[in-house]
Amino acid sequence: xxxxxxxxxxxxxxxxxNEVLKDLxxxxxxGKIYGLIGRNGAGKTTLLGILTGQNTKNAGEVTxxxxxxxxxxxxxSQICFSRELQPTLFTGQNALKVKNYLKMxxxxxxxxxxxxxxxxxxxxxxxxxxxxxxxxxxxxxxxxILIALASRAPLTILDxxxxxxxxxxxxxxxxxxxxxxxxxxxxxxxxxxxxEEAASVFEQVIILxxxxxxxxxxxxxxxxxxxxxxxxxxxxxxxxxxMEVLSTQMLGKHKLVTVRADAxxxxxxxxxxxxxxxxxLQKVFVALCGHEDTQQ
Amino acid sequence: MREELNEKDxxxxxxxxxxxxxxxxxxxxxxxxxxxxxxxARGYSINPATAAKGLNLLVDAGVLYKRRGIGMFVAKGAxxxxxxxxxxxxxxxxxxxxxxxxxFLGLTREELLAMVSMAQSEGENDDE
Numbered sequence: 001x002x003x004x005x006x007x008x009x010x011x012x013x014x015x016x017x018n019e020v021l022k023d024l025x026x027x028x029x030x031g032k033i034y035g036l037i038g039r040n041g042a043g044k045t046t047l048l049g050i051l052t053g054q055n056t057k058n059a060g061e062v063t064x065x066x067x068x069x070x071x072x073x074x075x076x077s078q079i080c081f082s083r084e085l086q087p088t089l090f091t092g093q094n095a096l097k098v099k100n101y102l103k104m105x106x107x108x109x110x111x112x113x114x115x116x117x118x119x120x121x122x123x124x125x126x127x128x129x130x131x132x133x134x135x136x137x138x139x140x141x142x143x144x145i146l147i148a149l150a151s152r153a154p155l156t157i158l159d160x161x162x163x164x165x166x167x168x169x170x171x172x173x174x175x176x177x178x179x180x181x182x183x184x185x186x187x188x189x190x191x192x193x194x195x196e197e198a199a200s201v202f203e204q205v206i207i208l209x210x211x212x213x214x215x216x217x218x219x220x221x222x223x224x225x226x227x228x229x230x231x232x233x234x235x236x237x238x239x240x241x242x243m244e245v246l247s248t249q250m251l252g253k254h255k256l257v258t259v260r261a262d263a264x265x266x267x268x269x270x271x272x273x274x275x276x277x278x279x280x281l282q283k284v285f286v287a288l289c290g291h292e293d294t295q296q
Numbered sequence: 297m298r299e300e301l302n303e304k305d306x307x308x309x310x311x312x313x314x315x316x317x318x319x320x321x322x323x324x325x326x327x328x329x330x331x332x333x334x335x336x337a338r339g340y341s342i343n344p345a346t347a348a349k350g351l352n353l354l355v356d357a358g359v360l361y362k363r364r365g366i367g368m369f370v371a372k373g374a375x376x377x378x379x380x381x382x383x384x385x386x387x388x389x390x391x392x393x394x395x396x397x398x399x400f401l402g403l404t405r406e407e408l409l410a411m412v413s414m415a416q417s418e419g420e421n422d423d424e
Binding site (some may be wrong): 032033171174175178179181182196200203204219222223224246276277280 | 301303304305306307308331334338340341342343344345395423
């Protein structure tokens with residue numbers, strides 16, 4: 001299994017004076033569904049592009065199974081990065097027909113599953129004769145998803161697959177993803193803004209913040225470390241002494257704090273007159289990446 | 297089993313708890329098979345690793361056991377095991393907060409016990 005690890009070490013990437021990735025390290029183990037979350041402009045797409053040899057980098061290296069990814073056809077044929085489709089290109093409208101776009105997938109990925117692709121085409125009701133710029137935003141997302149799933153690539157990366165989809169299509173997407181995963185056990189990385197509904201699908205969550213990976217661990221292990229504690233100000237201060245407090249909110253004499261602490265450190269709080277509530281992945285994300293936007 | 301998971305509690309704990317409920321209700325009896333990891337994952341749109349974690353929690357507690365290549369089954373005496381485990385959780389999760397809330401409202405011991413026994417007789421009348 002060791003040979004299928006994707007490893008990034010010391011990645012740096014700048015666009016002009018804008019440092020997007022800062023000495024970033026990341027390891028993707030095979031056979032898991034990873035969720036990549038980060039704020040707008042955190043560098044998610046840039047990172048995914050570099051991991052799959054589609055973007056250049058200023059420093060660092062990316063290896064898959066110990067081999068460099070950059071311009072390495074053997075490694076790249078094992079990795080599918082299904083990017084968001086663009087209705088316009090530098091040359092004008094994106095007039096490529098859907099069926100021709102899919103043909104490229106078939107040529108590129110040795111594991112391409114045409115039967116599966118046809119089945120998904122029919123289910124998504126995408127007309128293969130349509131040109132890409134004629135598709136709705138939702139249909140473009142569906143084509144992106146279709147390529148990713150039908151590629152059957154051992155490592156498959158989806159960038160914001162749910163963004164253009166309505167809630168029914170999003171639920172269906174997560175079902176398809178799980179069914180594929182249960183059948184093949186391949187590795188997926190899914191970046192998303194819509195955190196809450198995806199949380200239960202991810203075995204492991206990666207949080208990208210200000211150009212660095214700040215978390216990469218099992219979703220439930222991460223969530224279990226965070227708690228909201230609220231009650232009278234002095235009691236809350238007493239029980240949270242020595243804990244890592246991520247945010248504080250006052251409401252009259254009532255204080256609400258978000259803390260990061262193992263469950264065994266909460267004994268004092270459990271016996272005191274305060275309310276302890278678990279946090280959702282979304283709230284954990286806000287606590288970790290909210291920085292300047294939230295009131296401290 | 298419920299149709300929806302809540303967003304508050306850890307999912308694997310919810311899965312384990314739902315199976316416990318079904319064992320207490322005898323939806324699944326001793327030596328009967330329970331849904332597999334993949335069935336649970338599909339049914340609730342959750343990662344199979346999470347579903348497996350919920351099942352394994354019950355294996356570790358001696359409530360379920362694995363038959364290699366076939367699936368998970370309800371162990372002998374599982375209902376009693378679940379009952380004992382849930383009794384302890386009932387004390388921590390319901391009785392203690394009940395007493396605490398009573399104290400908060402300034403109820404005496406007698407008032408509190410009277411209320412509990414009143415609720416109990418109401419419940420018995422409902423059952424008839």
